[in-house]
Amino acid sequence: MTLVLDTQVTDSEWAQIVDRISRRRFFGGAAGVAAALALSACGTSDAESDSASDTLPYTWGEFSGDVPRDPKRVVVLDGRVDLEFAMMMDYPIVGSGNFWFPDAKAGFQFPGRTIEDASFVNVAGDFSTNFEALLALEPDLIVITAIGYTSDWYGTERLSSIAPLLVVGDDVEPIAGHPVDWRGALMAQASQLDRVAIAEASIAEYDDKLARLRPMLQEKLGGKKIVLGVQTPTGFLVHQRNLRISVAIDAGLDVLFRDDDNAENSFELSFEQLDTLAPADVIIAQARDQEALDAIKTQPTWQRLPAVQAGNVLTSDARYNQGFALTAAIFLDVLEEAAGRITAGQ
Known part of the structure; x- marks a missing residue:
């Protein structure tokens, strides 16, 4: 038990x-007894x-x-x-x-x-x-x-x-132009652990992927107003400051409602307030569970949103709000998928 x-x-x-x-x-x-006997006989090795x-x-x-x-x-x-x-x-x-x-x-x-x-x-x-x-x-x-x-x-x-x-x-004090400095956080911790080279290699892999995808992301999503958030059973939590926003900024994209100084990192909209999202061209929503997905899809205020009517809503994994180079690279994949969806709908 x-x-x-x-x-x-x-x-x-x-x-x-x-x-x-x-x-x-x-x-x-027997292994434990043998270990005990060995330790008592030999003591701890140098x-x-x-x-x-x-x-x-x-x-x-x-x-x-x-x-x-x-x-x-x-x-x-x-x-x-x-x-x-x-x-x-x-x-x-x-x-x-x-x-x-x-x-x-x-x-x-x-x-x-x-x-x-x-x-x-x-x-x-x-x-x-x-x-x-x-x-x-x-x-x-x-x-x-x-x-x-x-x-x-x-x-x-x-x-x-x-x-x-x-x-x-995954965060230290924001640097100019980035709401979350995950690179700085990673390096500050890795340097204390004497593992700088490993951290630098992870960052380099992300930067290589960013360099490869950035031109396409700017071409397809540049000038579009993007909303990032989480669907909840009672509404929508709008992200204003997290790793995903930093990645979008790396890609040269425009994130609606971004606020680098918001210590709370987000604000929540009820179902009745979803028209606040009307200026968005693209909504990239994380779903906590199927219940949240089902609940918001039935709301008239959600159904009226231009991004929803255009099919420009992408649902992604709810665990990718925070992290380092691995999560940042995964969110580049999410942006690439959003770019494909926009293209298909045009």
Whole structure:
């Protein structure tokens, strides 16, 4: 039976759980006994000692701590920004959160990068951490998003008692002309982890793709007013500041309602307010679920929109609001598909 524990477990209960699972894992089989005997006979090798002490100081946002230079067993807790970052740092990922899709494998949203043998450490649709599953993976590094850390979504104190934490985020202070500086965020974090070359290679791949697609995107979508947002069960959340808008700007496109200074990053329209989107030539909407898709399509205010009537509405994956080079490259594909749709409708 799988034991799912939320953050309401008491400290004494948590201590008992860690002790019970650690004892079972270490002494539960012949391999564990053999390992115990070997350790008691030989002690800790110099190589193991050096490896354990090979850490790097790291700071991001409200987090500061030491992280291993070369972790061997990495777990990420959300499965989006943290997973992408760990992938780009070439970390060996053994476990992941799977907040969005219960039947999917870790990393499947990044083409060609599915992690076939990574286990899940939460229940899809729930932030609660399955600590027993997490402990069983024996991580030596746990990667967590900055918002997950500051909001304590996953039980930060208990997580830090299992393995060192690495807190990551995809945004720093905006630079001129870009609402989200994901490049700067990636490089600032990678430099602390001594993995600059890996990060630069990922950025270069995105830039190559951008250079290839930008002329066509400007030809087909240049001068068009584009709205980016998320369909919800009660309306439409208009994005004003996120990675997708930065990618559109890289491509030389015009994003309606863009606001680089909006700390909230978006604003929400009810079904009755959807006529606010009337100036849009193209709507690229992310859908949280089928319920949201079905609900908005029945609304007269949605059906009257010029972009809807022209067939210039494209629905994309709801996980691609945030990220780094991999997500940015995927959104270039979405823009390419939107350009094809516009062309077909003309």
